[in-house]
Amino acid sequence: MEEYSFNLVEKPWIPVRVEGKLELLSLEQTLLRAREIERLEDGSPLVLVALHRLLLAVLHRALEGPHSAEQNAEWIRRGFPQERIRSYLERFRSRFDLFDPERPFYQIAEYENKAKSIAQLAAELSSGTNKLLFDHTQEDAPPALSAAEAARLLVARQMLAIPEGAGYSPSPVGGTALVLPTGDNLLETLCFNLVPYAPDQDDRPVWELERPRPDPEQVILGLTHRYTWTSRLIRLVPETLDGETVVRFLHYGPACKLLEGAVFNPDPMLAYRITDEKLGTRRAVSFRKNRALWRDFTALLPKDSPLSPQVVRVAEQVLDLIGRTAALPTLVLGATNDKAKFEFWRGELHLLPEAVGADRWEEVYSSLEDALRQAEELGEALRKAAWVLARRLLSHGGRDPDPADVRRCVDSFPTYAAYWSSLDSAFPKLLERLTVNYRWAEVERFWKEQLLEASRRAWDLTVAAAGDNAFALRAIYSAQGLLFEAQKALLKESA
DSSP, X not given: OOOOOOBTTTSOOXXXXXXXXXXXXXXXXXXXXXXXXXXXXXXXXXXXXXXXXXXXXXXXXXXXXXXXXXXXXXXXXXXXXXXXXXXXXXXXXXXXXXXXXXXXXXXXXXXXXXXXXXXXGOTTSOBTTBOOTTOOOBTTBOOOEEHHHHHHHHHHHHHHOOOOSTTOOOOTXXXXXEEEEOOSSHHHHHHHHOOOOOOOSSOOOGGGXXXXXXXXXXXXXXXXXXXXXXXXXXXXXXXXXTTEEEEEEEEEEXXXXXXXXXXXXXXXXXXXXXXXXTTTEEEEOOOBTTBOGGGGGGGGSOOSSTTSOHHHHHXXXXXXXXXXXXXXXXXXXXXXXXXXXEEEEEEEEEEEOHHIIIIXXXXXXXXXXXXXXXXXXXXXXXXXXXXXXXXXXXXXXXXXXXXXXXXXXXXXXXXXXXXXXXXXXXXXXXXXXXXXXXXXXXXXXXXXXXXHHHXXXXXXXXXXXXXXXHHHHHHHHHXXXXXXXXXXXXXXXXX
């Protein structure tokens, strides 16, 4: 039997941007050259955030820290202690071999079932229940992926798995929106996301575990165990094609789920919202169909609360320590699922306002709460006006229309989509105005203008869709009063 080896410590597999050029680097090279690397770069948001979590887990274990934001700032100034990184990776080198016969990286050597297509690992490719309209991957003729490509997909699937049917539980962060503050280079990005860490005898990343196969139900043992959670039992099947090692098939099955009733311990990269005030239950912020993430933007701010992303709080502390006041570029990456298949995956770049770094985060939070409330209230008025319009249009002849018919008519109007899509481009302009010395009265005036313009445009498009006969015009006249009253109330507020 042919022996295969692809050691992630020394083989190039991580895509990075260096001096404007895309390169593949090994795990060791990526960490040791972090200052000269502009950023990690991959077409999949899931792979991108998973690679960052992997690098963070290695750094936490190799450097046994950081102990505080001050240490992060010192690493930005001086660089990571390279000998400690080299020593750590050498100690566990064999555990990073993708095809090691006894301990293949992030896999179970003895696991075997009916071989499946390697497309099983990729959200972007069709496989099993994950059928995609424009992808024509055939399970009986799977693509041949390089070892580097397979390694990236393996890491992403283990860390960010979604439910895939009976027995296939999501990872603790599957289906969520993960927050990643970014710096001028990879060194800064990693230091912004390294939260305070004290090595614990129970906490171990997957490559340090002596028993790699997890129990059916498991608690999170610590930070690096969380970052390298094993969601699936996997064994890649390497083969040689045209002289190159490729992977076309794998063995794939459910691994473990988070033990129900486990004590809540927030993930540093997640923002949370309270879903039940009485019970105190919370849920991670996620991407939602037909709802832009910026509508939940205040959840991303560095509030002094376990509901806000810890990485954002750390990043703002580090920026202050290195004497930099600027808007903080922050990636939000993740996916949503519809039952047992990926619905969509997304990566968005947001700028946390400059005023946050000037120790005005409470004012920024209050300002943005007002801005988002105003947008939602005007949007709700639009929805009600569209509902009245639809009822009037469908009541021709005096009949009482079926609510389901009314709902379908409302959904056919461009009202809601037009309103929120207009604000998609307006909201970043609002954030740009939240500078160190911003005055909310001036910023609010701009925002109200954007809201009024967006609502007028949306209603004009709705009116055009309703028609121009006498019956439609009467229906429009009856409905638009709701919107006009909301617009007047917006202008009076804080006047």
